Amino acid sequence: MKNKSTYKELFNRIKPYFLLIFVSLVFAIITVTITLYIPIKIGQAIDCIGVKTDWEKLIPILLSIVIASIGIMIVQTLMNFVNNKITFSVVRDIRNDVIKKIESFPLSYIDSHSQGDIVSRMVADADQFADGLLMGFTQAFIGVMTIVGTLVFMINISVKITLVVVLLTPLSLFIAAFISKKTYNMFKLQSEVRGEQTAYIDEMLSNEKVIKAFSKEEDTVERFVEINKRLKDASLKAIFFSSLTNPGTRFVYNVIYAFVGLVGALSVLSGSMSVGILTCMLSYVNQYTKPFNEITSVITELQNALACFDRINKLLYVESEVAETEDAILLDNPEGEITVENVSFSYNKERMLIENLNLFVRKGQKVAIVGPTGSGKTTIINLLMRFYDVDKGKITVDSNDIRDLTRQSLRKAYGMVLQETWLRSGTIRDNLKLGNKEATDEQIIEACKKAHAHSFIRRLENGYDTVIGEDGGGLSQGQKQLLCIARIMLSFPPMLILDEATSSIDTRTEIMIQSAFNQLMEGKTSFIIAHRLSTIKNADIILVMKDGNVIESGNHEELIKKEGFYYNLYNSQYGD
DSSP states (O other): HHHHHHHHHHHHHHHHGGHHHHHHHHHHHHHHHHHHHHHHHHHHHHHSSSOOOOOHHHHHHHHHHHHHHHHHHHHHHHHHHHHHHHHHHHHHHHHHHHHHHHTOOOHHHHSSOHHHHHHIIIIHHHHHHHHHHHHHIIIIHHHHHHHHHHHHHHHHHHHHHHHHHHHHHHHHHHHHHHHHHHHHHHHHHHHHHHHHHHHHHHHHHTTTHHHHHHTTTTHHHHHHHHHHHHHHHHHHHHHHHHHHHHHHHHHHHHHHHHHHHHHHHHHHTTTTSOOOHHHHHHHHHHHHHHHHHHHHHHOOOOOOOOHHHHHHHHHHTSOOOOOOOOOOOOOSSSOOOEEEEEEEEOOOOOOOOOOEEEEEETTTTTEEEEOOOSSHHHHHHHTTTSOOSSSEEEEETEEEEEEOOOHHHHHHHHHHHHHHHOSEEEEEHHHHHHHHTOOOHHHHHHHHTTOOOOOHHHHTTTTGGGGEOOGTTOOOOHHHHHHHHHHHHHHEEEEEEEEEETTTTHHHHEEEHHHHHHHHHHTTTEEEEEEEEETTTSSEEEEETTTTTEEEEEEEHHHHHTHHHHHHHHHHHHHH
């Protein structure tokens, strides 16, 4: 995204808060007016001091300076409050829009992009953007007003000195503009490497057991050190080049100050200017150059903020999953008759995975899908749930093309238990009620008893009110899977998908849960993926998949009699 479009997007973000920006601008004008009023009074106070001090004039002047200073403090406090309100409202809006956008991302994007980088954009980049925006509002408004105001006051005092100041100012602006152009890409690179680092830390922490199991601690640290070095190099370059702005502009302003002092001193000696007026003029020059110094310092933060905003904003331009049609159908009371017609699909368009798959499942049938790893078993589940859309062909539920159904009603029709468990931070009760908010305590306990989870839950310190961490922290993998099974049993889904649902459970408990599953699946269309073939012997249809194709189908006895791929697969587990 180019700078111009980034500014446009930023303007659109700020536009809803124009009223607050106007209020902040008014406060900035008041602050600058009072600030410029004080040097006049200080000059008058200096002129009152001499061999004989005029206390009658001096005391009211000093009192007015004190009152003006208090006024500045109050107005600046109010302005800072308004600027904070604008900044964090804008950042809040962006984060809200991004999280809504993420919920509309196709799973293909989530699967192919680093989750740590997405988190980094939403958290670290958003914070950096907030810091830069806040500094921009606070210092830019006052800076611009101060520059305009001091020029007006200086012209009233001395046109000659004002011309010296104005003619030398463009040199500092040129230095600031030149450096800011160079630093934008450096800050962008810094944000990208920081996102890569966050992603790697997330990957390390979530796979720490694997790292230790393979004794890869040193390799992991070396990889982190390499990323960290690149982040250090990118940060140093960005900060070094951006930090050149302030010294460069300060040099120009010191030259301006020296010229003004010289011209002013000559004017005092010639009698055309008093010492008080010269003091006032020098104060104005200092106030005139100070905003330029501050603004050039702000440029560093603004360039960083713009680079971060650009990265956040790019998430909003990720193509959303295919929108539902305006007349999308609600799938009410599904009977569970499913047809797969000439379906072809691939994750990578250059390498086909499933080709011309056909399948008809009657209401209430139990369909088992078996085959070697990578044969397309889980892919079929992804297509049935419409996590991915088919490339060719169609899938229907009760004669309705699933692309004509609302995603929510389609997915609500299925109860899923996956090999990978998912539990959120909260109590065990909250996690169990995820699929059925209206479930009573009696129903929860009954479901947990069927899933054989009740006994271990009861042994926990607070039972069903025990708080578990992210992804079920503190529970074993088997216990987490039992909770996921109980959650499905509590939601009474009309159709079921069990993808290695008992992979982390001991054989004895699995046999007992299998009987509960059989009750749950009674009269419901069910899809079961299992590597342990003993768990699917009673399935109505067993689909044997290889390289994305169904190479055999039938029940257990029929497939054994064929003595084909399934026969060999079964005997490899249970044969002599």
